[in-house]
Amino acid sequence: MVAEMxxxxxxxxxxxxxxxxxxxxxxxLGVVNFALGAMGGLGACMSLLFVRWFGLGPVPSTLAAVxxxxxxxxVVGLLVARYFLEASVELRTTVTIAITAxxxxxxxxxxxxxxxxxxxxxxxxxxxxxxxxxPIGSLVEVAAALLLAVGVQVFLRTTYLGxxxxxMSERPITAGLLGxxxxxxxxxVWAFASAVATxxxxxxxxxxxxxxxxxxxxxxxALGAALLGLLRNMVIAAVGGVLIGMLQSIVxxxxxxxxxxxxxxxxxxxxxxxxxxRDVWSEAR
Amino acid sequence: xxxxxxxxxxxxxxMLCVVIVVMALGFVLSSYWxxxxxxxxxxxxxxxxxxxxxxxAGMLSLCxxxxxxxxxxSVAYLSGExxxxxxxxxxxxxxxxxxPIGLAAGLPALRxxxxxxxxVTLGFVIVIDTVAQAGQVAGSQESxxxxxxxxxxxxxxxxxxxxxxxxxxxxxxxxxxxxSRWGLSWLAIARSERAAAAMGVSVMRAKLxxxxxxxxxxxxxxxLLVAAFGSADPSNFDPVVVLTLFALAVMxxxxxxEGALALGIFSAVSSAxxxxxxxxxxxxxxxxxxxxxxxxxxxxxxFSVMIRRQVARLTKRRAAAGEPVALRSFTPAGxxxxxxxxxxAGSSRPPALAISDMTVNFGAVRALDDVSLTVPCGEVxxxxxxxxxxxxxxxDAATGFLATxxxxxxxxxxxxxxxxxxxxxxxxxxxxxxxxxxxxxxxEDYLRLAAAPGTSGKRIREIIEFVGCRNSRTPLSSLDVxxxxxxxxGACLTGAPKAILVDEPAAGLSVEESIDLAARLVEIxxxxxxxLLVIEHDMELVRLVCTSxxxxxxxxxxxxxxxxxILQRPDVAAAYLGDDVAAEKELEDIAAxxxxxxxxxxxxxxxxxxx
Numbered sequence: 001m002v003a004e005m006x007x008x009x010x011x012x013x014x015x016x017x018x019x020x021x022x023x024x025x026x027x028x029l030g031v032v033n034f035a036l037g038a039m040g041g042l043g044a045c046m047s048l049l050f051v052r053w054f055g056l057g058p059v060p061s062t063l064a065a066v067x068x069x070x071x072x073x074x075v076v077g078l079l080v081a082r083y084f085l086e087a088s089v090e091l092r093t094t095v096t097i098a099i100t101a102x103x104x105x106x107x108x109x110x111x112x113x114x115x116x117x118x119x120x121x122x123x124x125x126x127x128x129x130x131x132x133x134x135p136i137g138s139l140v141e142v143a144a145a146l147l148l149a150v151g152v153q154v155f156l157r158t159t160y161l162g163x164x165x166x167x168m169s170e171r172p173i174t175a176g177l178l179g180x181x182x183x184x185x186x187x188x189v190w191a192f193a194s195a196v197a198t199x200x201x202x203x204x205x206x207x208x209x210x211x212x213x214x215x216x217x218x219x220x221x222a223l224g225a226a227l228l229g230l231l232r233n234m235v236i237a238a239v240g241g242v243l244i245g246m247l248q249s250i251v252x253x254x255x256x257x258x259x260x261x262x263x264x265x266x267x268x269x270x271x272x273x274x275x276x277x278r279d280v281w282s283e284a285r
Numbered sequence: 286x287x288x289x290x291x292x293x294x295x296x297x298x299x300m301l302c303v304v305i306v307v308m309a310l311g312f313v314l315s316s317y318w319x320x321x322x323x324x325x326x327x328x329x330x331x332x333x334x335x336x337x338x339x340x341x342a343g344m345l346s347l348c349x350x351x352x353x354x355x356x357x358x359s360v361a362y363l364s365g366e367x368x369x370x371x372x373x374x375x376x377x378x379x380x381x382x383x384x385p386i387g388l389a390a391g392l393p394a395l396r397x398x399x400x401x402x403x404x405v406t407l408g409f410v411i412v413i414d415t416v417a418q419a420g421q422v423a424g425s426q427e428s429x430x431x432x433x434x435x436x437x438x439x440x441x442x443x444x445x446x447x448x449x450x451x452x453x454x455x456x457x458x459x460x461x462x463x464x465s466r467w468g469l470s471w472l473a474i475a476r477s478e479r480a481a482a483a484m485g486v487s488v489m490r491a492k493l494x495x496x497x498x499x500x501x502x503x504x505x506x507x508x509l510l511v512a513a514f515g516s517a518d519p520s521n522f523d524p525v526v527v528l529t530l531f532a533l534a535v536m537x538x539x540x541x542x543e544g545a546l547a548l549g550i551f552s553a554v555s556s557a558x559x560x561x562x563x564x565x566x567x568x569x570x571x572x573x574x575x576x577x578x579x580x581x582x583x584x585x586x587x588f589s590v591m592i593r594r595q596v597a598r599l600t601k602r603r604a605a606a607g608e609p610v611a612l613r614s615f616t617p618a619g620x621x622x623x624x625x626x627x628x629x630a631g632s633s634r635p636p637a638l639a640i641s642d643m644t645v646n647f648g649a650v651r652a653l654d655d656v657s658l659t660v661p662c663g664e665v666x667x668x669x670x671x672x673x674x675x676x677x678x679x680x681d682a683a684t685g686f687l688a689t690x691x692x693x694x695x696x697x698x699x700x701x702x703x704x705x706x707x708x709x710x711x712x713x714x715x716x717x718x719x720x721x722x723x724x725x726x727x728x729e730d731y732l733r734l735a736a737a738p739g740t741s742g743k744r745i746r747e748i749i750e751f752v753g754c755r756n757s758r759t760p761l762s763s764l765d766v767x768x769x770x771x772x773x774x775g776a777c778l779t780g781a782p783k784a785i786l787v788d789e790p791a792a793g794l795s796v797e798e799s800i801d802l803a804a805r806l807v808e809i810x811x812x813x814x815x816x817l818l819v820i821e822h823d824m825e826l827v828r829l830v831c832t833s834x835x836x837x838x839x840x841x842x843x844x845x846x847x848x849x850x851i852l853q854r855p856d857v858a859a860a861y862l863g864d865d866v867a868a869e870k871e872l873e874d875i876a877a878x879x880x881x882x883x884x885x886x887x888x889x890x891x892x893x894x895x896x
Contacts, residue, residue, distance in 0.1 A: 098574045
């Protein structure tokens with residue numbers, strides 16, 4: 001049991017990092033970004049191309065991939081900031097659903113059929129915990145995800161830029177009239193989230209298959225985790241992400257192991273319906 | 286049902302004509318294109334399913350195409366190797382089996398909405414995908430042969446006809462449902478759940494019926510795909526396919542049948558062309574994504590919406606919205622004289638509405654403190670007080686929109702505290718401060734949705750006439766604010782309630798329009814045999830229509846009695862207009878002059894603040 005739980009730290013950390021970005025984007029930009037996994041996945045795939053085309057080593061190709069992830073974020077962010085700045089949350093979210101479908105098509109093109117090899121970051125030294133060897137890499141990863149959650153919240157609360165972002169999230173037009181550069185900040189948040197997502201997807205890239213959609217689907221569990229944080233609290237979202245990873249890992253060897261992917265959602269639906277049990281009506285009044 | 290046949294006739298005939306042309310086209314197509322067309326019909330049916338839940342009922346649910354997998358597995362199992370059930374029947378059985386699954390998928394929608402619902406329903410897509418990948422269901426691993434009816438026709442013509450006949454039948458179902466009470470209730474919950482419940486619509490029933498019927502339709506489409514592909518390949522229902530179909534449904538505006546039809550034809554033909562040109566279908570997916578994003582940038586760009594606008598322009602059916610209606614003037618004596626009082630009005634009859642000892646707390650704030658008031662049958666009672674006094678809270682509590690309150694509400698002698706909002710609407714109706722009419726509906730449809738069971742068409746037309754609406758076939762979105770407000774009141778009347786609570790009916794109206802409203806309001810209790818509670822800041826309107834007044838301040842009743850007497854009281858003036866001698870004087874002036882009150886142009890800015 002403990003061994004399985006610890007093995008779940010790797011995917012859990014990935015979900016956590018993506019979930020923090022989802023909450024950040026929802027809070028700052030009013031969009032639930034279904035495309036985050038596909039954006040990070042596309043960035044991560046770039047590293048494979050860099051290895052193949054230019055023979056780059058793992059570290060430079062990883063750095064190049066993160067830059068690519070950021071650029072993908074800038075492109076999508078510019079699109080959204082240009083055409084959907086004043087759209088409703090649902091409309092912007094539907095846009096990201098369409099973007100997801102499009103990016104998966106592009107990612108499939110890049111990965112289709114070919115086999116790429118990439119060094120596994122977690123093949124390194126491991127630490128003995130409860131009699132189980134845990135790769136130090138996975139502990140670092142989870143710590144990084146939790147640190148990201150805390151760090152982003154502290155950044156938003158204590159810095160001038162954080163205050164500008166919060167102002168923008170509450171009243172974009174008023175913030176714009178006050179001289180805050182709303183479009184630039186919007187694109188910056190997209191780029192940051194996409195770069196973080198790229199790093200997160202890089203973590204699972206070596207162990208995943210050669211097909212693109214599973215990388216894009218990582219976001220689904222992250223969305224579940226973000227929902228547990230009511231799309232509001234990054235720390236709960238991050239912890240939720242880690243727990244979902246662990247839950248999947250525990251279920252995997254059991255009798256219902258075939259349905260590993262489905263189990264977290266059963267839990268998320270129950271938790272969400274319980275938390276929202278008083279939301280009988282769609283509007284407050 | 287009233288108006289249903291006539292109103293659905295035109296779109297139904299148009300749809301059938303188009304489908305007959307498409308079916309006839311099949312006879313000149315090659316076998317390959319017949320096959321493509323058959324798949325297109327199946328995808329069009331998925332479009333109908335998405336259009337029902339998202340396009341009509343406004344629920345951001347992504348899982349409809351995934352429910353198609355239930356139909357696919359059923360058909361693979363029932364009509365596969367063993368061939369227990371021949372094809373058209375297995376489609377029907379599969380669709381029936383999918384209904385409980387659709388209901389289960391819809392349950393979270395009772396509490397989760399918008400983006401939350403999108404995430405949870407995407408989880409449902411993953412669940413279906415996981416089950417398919419696990420390979421425990423019929424046809425998900427091995428290829429199976431499902432015998433399609435050939436009707437002695439060449440090539441894939443049998444399959445082609447089966448698919449397009451299915452589309453015709455299911456599209457006809459959606460067209461008829463759109464104008465039925467169920468379909469109207471879907472539009473109502475998409476607009477506002479509270480307003481829907483206030484009209485007597487059960488929000489739960491509306492949501493679940495949409496999910497159940499959409500599941501039936503999606504499963505039918507899933508079954509057709511198995512008939513076409515010969516297997517229930519998991520990749521037909523994986524998240525990419527589901528998300529792409531959703532994006533396409535948005536792009537085409539699948540809430541209308543022609544949008545769904547366009548979705549099917551566009552999706553199948555573009556995939557086939559890309560295949561013929563040696564390009565992989567993922568390019569098509571990328572193109573659909575771009576198309577969907579373009580449409581989302583301009584919601585009127587959805588294919589079906591553009592088509593409808595063009596057709597309306599060509600047939601010039603868009604009626605002139607602004608046929609001027611003469612505003613009624615108000616003569617207090619005359620009005621009082623012409624109001625027929627119900628014969629049995631008197632002390633023996635229980636009051637239309639009796640609220641006793643009502644207390645409402647929001648956390649530490651006491652919004653209503655031991656409030657009691659009575660609205661006798663056949664009378665108009667005014668409820669006034671400064672903003673935040675608790676007037677709307679009282680309406681919410683009385684009509685069942687607050688989870689908890691203490692005290693009791695009786696309508697016509699019957700205690701209604703245990704009833705949910707939609708059931709209370711049989712006895713007591715309310716309006717909202719904001720415009721909560723449903724823009725897509727005509728006045729006739731809107732009132733039909735709100736009507737009590739068994740209300741005749743004649744009665745509905747009478748009420749439309751009573752509120753002064755002459756454009757009963759024009760969508761409400763093209764009517765002015767005044768008419769929409771009056772129609773909200775008209776919708777209350779069609780429910781034949783014992784008591785009606787109107788919340789700030791004159792907000793945003795001009796002085797002349799307010800007087801017209803007053804003339805109509807004062808007629809309601811006698812003509813419709815009910816009691817009327819009017820919440821209003823417009824003192825002139827209150828003075829004209831109310832026989833008695835209740836004044837609320839800080840959640841407490843500070844005065845109640847005959848209107849003229851109450852308006853004279855200095856403590857009422859102080860609460861209402863602030864502790865200001867000039868303000869008191871102003872109120873006395875209003876009462877003395879008996880003329881129009883000095884209503885500021887900007888009502889919001891001019892609203893009284895008592896604190």
